[in-house]
Amino acid sequence: MGSFGYARVSTVDQNAVLQHAALHAAGCRRIFTDHVVSGTRASRPELDKMLEHLRDGDEVVVWKLDRLGRNTRNLLALIDDLEHRGVHFRSVT
Template identity: 45%
Template sequence: MKYGYARVSTSDQDLTIQETALQKAGCEIIRGEKVSGTSREGRQELDTLLQFLRPGDSLLVTRIDRLARSISDLQDIVRYLEDKKVSLICTQQPIDTSNAVGKMFLNLLGVFAQFETELRKERQLEGIAKAKVDGVYKGRKQSYDH
C-alpha cells in the first residue's frame, strides 16, 4: 500500500500541490502537517505514519526535503523504514530505496538538504550581526513581566 506524507514549514503555506502529486502517484492515505522539517520534534503526522506502515508498504513524499532537513534525521527515518521493510519513494526526484541507485540519490540529496539549512542559518546569523552593528537589531521583545 502507498502512503503519502506532505509537509510545509509554516501555517500560511499550502499543502495542496504536494497532496495532489501524492494522490496522482497512487497514495491511498496522505498525512500532512505544517511544521518545520529541521527536527523530528512536533511532527505527529509523520510519527503516526511511521508507526502505521507495514512490510511491503511504500512511503511517498514529493521531495526529500519534505521528509527531513538534516542528514541524521533522514538516515534515522530511512533506517527505520528499512527495518520495517518499507520503501521510500520521491515523486519529483529519482529516489526509490528499493534499489541501489535510489539509495545513492537519497543520500546525495539528504546531504544537500542539510547543507542548505546550514547555509541559511549562517546567513541569518550574519544578518543579525550586521543589524546589531548598525543599531537596528535590538533582540526579541521581552516575553514576560518581571
C-alpha cells in the same frame, strides 16, 4: 500493502495542495500532513502517526526529500529505519 504519502508545510503562507496532488497522482491511498511544522522540530505528529501505521511491504511517498527529514542525517536514519522494517521509500521529485 499500501502506498502512504507524507506532506509537510512549514509556514503559514504555504499549503499542501501541490504536494497532495503529486502524492495522489503517485498512487497514495492515504496522506499524512503536518501543517506549519518546521522540519527542525523533533515532534511531527502526523509523521509519527504514519510511522506507527506502516507495515512490512508498505511504501512511503514524499513530494521532495526535504519534506521528510529535518536534516540529511535524520533523513538517512528515517529511510534506514523504513528499510529495516520492510517499508519502501519513494520521492516524487
